[in-house]
Amino acid sequence: MTDRPTVLVVEDERDLADLYQSWLSADYDVRVANTGEDALAAINETVDVALVDRRLPEMDGDELLAALQDSNPSLRVALVSGMEPDFDIIDLGFDAYVVKPVSRTELHNVVCRLLARAVYSDEIREFFALASKRAALEAEKTEAELENSDAYHDLVDRIRARRAELDDLLSQLTTDDFAAVFRELSDEVRT
Incomplete structure (x- = not known):
């Protein structure tokens, strides 16, 4: 395998x-x-x-x-x-x-871009799910309760790790990728 x-x-x-x-x-x-x-x-x-x-x-x-x-x-x-x-x-x-x-380079680049895009939605979705859990906990728990919770610290660590992965993914986006995203966002705002 x-x-x-x-x-x-x-x-x-x-x-x-x-x-x-x-x-x-x-x-x-x-x-x-x-x-x-x-x-x-x-x-x-x-x-x-x-x-x-x-x-x-x-x-x-x-x-x-x-x-x-x-x-x-x-x-x-x-x-x-x-x-x-x-x-x-x-x-x-x-x-x-x-x-x-x-060209060989163009073919490799398109495959790389498509592989990177394949993970965007799942990675971003997971990041926001984790951040939502953190926000909910912080809204309901005292600072002391949060500080004493291993589960909360694990959650914060997972959010940091996911954020680092997303930052890495963002650094791989091309100018064309950004332009496409902003065009799509602009179109959604107009509708």
């Missing part, structure tokens, strides 16, 4: 699929599928990231996206396409769009 993340490369051009696999295999467990059917056979909950060609024989990447998300809802997906993105991508379920040709 391995602790390395698993990447599924879905690419009908076998030479390109092999190239992507060779670029990524030093850091990730890489599975390759050359058709949508192969991708659906290869997907399970152990796959962390899928790199999906938008133009596939028999089943296009758009159809495959929905099927992959049904098979593994926590999956992070990058469309890797020779097609420039158009407005039709707005309703598609993916996390990143990469236009071919793609």
